[in-house]
Every structure is written in C-alpha cells, then in structure tokens.
Amino acid sequence: MISIPQAVSLKEIEAAYPTLSSGQTLRLPMSLKFGGGVGVTGSLIQLSAEWSRSVEVPTLRLYGKETAAVAEAVAKEPHSMAAAYFASAIESASGEAITTRDALGDVVARIAAMQSGRFRETMHGRGAFLGSFSRAKNEFLIPLYSRPELGAVRSRDEFxxxxxxxxxxxxxxxxxxxxDATRVTLGTLIYELFRNTDEHATTDEEGRPYSKNLRAVMAKFISYDAKTAATHLGEDDPRLSFFLLHNIANRRTSKKGAEERWQNSQFAFLELTVLDTGPGLARRWFSRRQRGGDKIETMSIAQEVSLVQECFELHATTKSTAGSGAGLSYVLQTLQRLNAYLRLRTGRVCxxxxxSSPKNEASFSAQHWLKEQPELPMTAGACYSIVVPLSKVLL
Structure with a gap:
C-alpha cells in the first residue's frame, strides 16, 4: 500500500512514483498540514491520475472509519476529490469497501457550489477549486464553459x-x-492556461479519449509571518524559498506618524494552479511532429526541456485547432508583469x-527544480503552480 502522510513534501510525492505499479491501494490523509505547500495539491492530483493508469483496480483508502467520515474526507480537499474520482474502489481506514455513491456523497455539494459560483464553498480553507471531471454529469462547469462541450471555454473577459x-x-x-490592470493580467493568465488545457488534456497523444481525466483551476491564499517564515519554508524548493523570503524582506514600508516607519509582520501570496491530467506538454508537442513510432521516453531530458520551451515560444501551441497559438508565450508576459514564481511539473521534468528578476522582455529560462535529479518519473498531464506576491495594502 502506498501511504501519503499529512505533512507530505514534494520530494516524498516524487519518491512514491516508482511504487505505483505495485501499489494497488493508495492511502491519503483527510487534510494536508498547513494546507500543503506550494505545488503539493496539484502534484498529488497528478500522482493519483498516474497511479490509476498503472494498476488494474486502483483502490483508494482514507483515514475515516465510518462511511460518513470517509465521505467528509473525500470532499474536504481537491486532492482527495480527484483521487476518489480516479479510483475504481474506495475503502475506509479498516479496509471496509464503500460504494462510490456513498463516498462521493459530500462531493455533490462541492460541485453544486462550483456550478453556482459559491466559490468559498468549493474546498476547505482559504481557497477555491473548479474541477472539470471528464464524463461526469457536471463536467462542463458553468463558470468555465459557455456550453456543455469541448471548445466552449468562456471568453477572456468572462475569465x-x-x-x-x-x-x-x-x-x-x-x-x-x-x-483593474492587475485584474486583467490575472484573469488573462488563467484564461490562457485553461484554454490550452481544454483540447490537449482530453485525449492521449494518439487522440484516444481518456476514460477518466481532470482539468482544473485552483486558487489559495497563503501568508507567512516575517519573523518565522524561514523556519517554515524548508528545503523542498530552495529557489521558491528565496523568492518568498526576498518578497517578505522587501515588503512595503508604511509611515506611522511624522518619522516612524513600520512594516506589516504578515506577508501574503496567492497560489494559482491550472492543471490537467492529459499527455503533458512535451508528449503532446512531440506527437504532433509525427516522428514515426518514437516515444518521448527515448528522448534525453535536455530534448524534453527543449520541447517544453518550444511550447512557450511565440505562435507555438500544443492545440490542433485553427487560430491557436501565442497563448503560452503570452503567459510568460503576464508572469513577468505579476513578478510571479512558476513551477511546472509535466512529463519527466519539473x-x-x-x-520577479528585472528583465527587458519575458522569456522562458526555467531551471530544473532539483539540480541533482533533472529526470523525474513520468507523470500525468501538466500542472502550473504560480505564486503571486500580494503587497501589504492588499491584506
């Protein structure tokens, strides 16, 4: 059994991949410590999707002992909702089988909140989650789609x-x-990323529809105390830690009286996530080049990174429809305007x-998350985890 702890780290999630094919049962916690670090929720969803495609009967086990407790656990967090969706069987902590209908009982209210725009009720904590679960009755959520069909993503202004x-x-x-300028920038960022997932996430690289698939948007409010932030960030992502601490150290100073100045002890960030569990950027882009029977696994990691970079270049797109292109290149511009931090997990790379570093123009110059381990296990889809600093006056 694969067991995920409540305080799971990104490195621990990656370490679980080699055991997926032999781990019929996946055990998930009811909640994540501190709501999970940046990228953790999205990474768990990708892990769940890859796990469900690696074993014959993916069985999800939750910590609740009774059916009601299991239903509550499933609906509490996006990662547990996704895992229950991808699983073929669900069990209580004692191993007792629970019907999918009973296990997903509380999720119905979450989906209803997504459909009606009551975003505060879509997940636990200070966050909002919109998940389009393929082949589900409410796959095409009203806030994301103008019609219940692929390609009917709402307009930029609506996003x-x-x-x-x-x-x-x-x-x-x-x-x-x-x-208004910030609203437009943030909305355009989410629009471009979600629109890009709408087509390439629904089928595999050979154009075959997935039996189960997920496209999602999530936002979370996170804050740190300036005095203790360094002790909570850890070493999971040193570059992210530097980004956060740099923003905290340079938070806005306010006047208090004629000469005295002070800084707010709290600094807030917004974590925006757009993810899908399709073939991933490089695999989709590679398949469109029609290189015979070659598979992306035969390529070097440097070549895979190069393919991902091509997806972000002007007019490049992983979509096959007319009029596509320039979406991901525009994403780079919006990320620079927002002084944001990007974490992209797709294929075998992160x-x-x-x-936030001053540059004349936006360009894709991403580095490997783990310098000592540039090649990671193959994962499902693509997960964009974006951290945007919020100034003191926005708190």
Whole structure:
C-alpha cells in the first residue's frame, strides 16, 4: 500500500512514483498540514491520475472509519476529490469497501457550489477549486464553459470576471484593493492556461479519449509571518524559498506618524494552479511532429526541456485547432508583469522560474527544480503552480 502522510513534501510525492505499479491501494490523509505547500495539491492530483493508469483496480483508502467520515474526507480537499474520482474502489481506514455513491456523497455539494459560483464553498480553507471531471454529469462547469462541450471555454473577459470572484473568495481584502490592470493580467493568465488545457488534456497523444481525466483551476491564499517564515519554508524548493523570503524582506514600508516607519509582520501570496491530467506538454508537442513510432521516453531530458520551451515560444501551441497559438508565450508576459514564481511539473521534468528578476522582455529560462535529479518519473498531464506576491495594502 502506498501511504501519503499529512505533512507530505514534494520530494516524498516524487519518491512514491516508482511504487505505483505495485501499489494497488493508495492511502491519503483527510487534510494536508498547513494546507500543503506550494505545488503539493496539484502534484498529488497528478500522482493519483498516474497511479490509476498503472494498476488494474486502483483502490483508494482514507483515514475515516465510518462511511460518513470517509465521505467528509473525500470532499474536504481537491486532492482527495480527484483521487476518489480516479479510483475504481474506495475503502475506509479498516479496509471496509464503500460504494462510490456513498463516498462521493459530500462531493455533490462541492460541485453544486462550483456550478453556482459559491466559490468559498468549493474546498476547505482559504481557497477555491473548479474541477472539470471528464464524463461526469457536471463536467462542463458553468463558470468555465459557455456550453456543455469541448471548445466552449468562456471568453477572456468572462475569465477576468471569474478570476476576480475566485480571488474575492480566497482573499476579499486583496481583491478590493486590486486595480483593474492587475485584474486583467490575472484573469488573462488563467484564461490562457485553461484554454490550452481544454483540447490537449482530453485525449492521449494518439487522440484516444481518456476514460477518466481532470482539468482544473485552483486558487489559495497563503501568508507567512516575517519573523518565522524561514523556519517554515524548508528545503523542498530552495529557489521558491528565496523568492518568498526576498518578497517578505522587501515588503512595503508604511509611515506611522511624522518619522516612524513600520512594516506589516504578515506577508501574503496567492497560489494559482491550472492543471490537467492529459499527455503533458512535451508528449503532446512531440506527437504532433509525427516522428514515426518514437516515444518521448527515448528522448534525453535536455530534448524534453527543449520541447517544453518550444511550447512557450511565440505562435507555438500544443492545440490542433485553427487560430491557436501565442497563448503560452503570452503567459510568460503576464508572469513577468505579476513578478510571479512558476513551477511546472509535466512529463519527466519539473521546471521552475522566478519572474520577479528585472528583465527587458519575458522569456522562458526555467531551471530544473532539483539540480541533482533533472529526470523525474513520468507523470500525468501538466500542472502550473504560480505564486503571486500580494503587497501589504492588499491584506
């Protein structure tokens, strides 16, 4: 059995991949410590998808002992909702079988909240989650799609409004103080990323529909105390730690009286996640080049990174429809405007980039998350975890 601890780290998630093919049962906690670090929720969803495609009868075991407790656990966090969706069987902590209908009982309310725009009720904690579960009755969520069909993603302007409402659910103070330019930038970022997932995430590299698949948008409000932040960040992602600490150290100074100055002890960030469990960027881009029977696994990691980079270049796209292109290249521009941090897990790579460094133009110059381990296990889809600093006046 593969067991995921409550305080799971990104490195521990990666270490679980080699055991997937022999781990029929996956055990998940009801909640994550501190809500999970940056990228943890998305990484767990990718792990669940890859696990479900690696074993014959993927069985999810949760810590609840009774059916009601299991249903509560499933609906509490996005990673548990996704795992229950990908699983073929669900068990209580004691190993007692629970029907999918009973296990997903509390998820119905979450989906209803997604459909009706009550975003504060879509997940536990200060966050919002919109998940399009393929082949489900409510796959095409009203906030994301204008019609219940692929390709009917709502317009850029509608996504700008949607993103503002999602942020308002997570951090109402931040949204109230946000200027229109920031709203447009954030909304456009989510629009471009989700639109890019709409087509390439629903079929594998050979065009065959997945039996189970997920496309999702998530936002989480996270804050750190300036005095203790360093002790909580850890070494899971040194570049992210530097990014966070740099922003905390340079938080805005305010006047108090004629000469006295002070800094808020708290600094807030917004974590935006757009993910899918399709073939991933490089695999999709590679398949469109029609290189005979070659598979991406035969390529070097440097070549795979090069393919990912091509996806971000001007007019490159992993989509096959007319009029596509320039979406991911525009994402780079918005990330730079937001002084954001990007973590991208796709295929066999995890790439990170700090866009807060002054540059003349936006470019994709991401580095491997783990320098000592550039090649990671193959994972499902692509997960963009984006951290945006919020100034003191937005709290």
């Amino acid at each position: 700008i409004t949607l993103t503002s409402r999602i942020i308002e659910a997570c951090a109402p103070g931040a949204e109230r103080h946000m200027d 790439l990170v980039q700090d866009f």
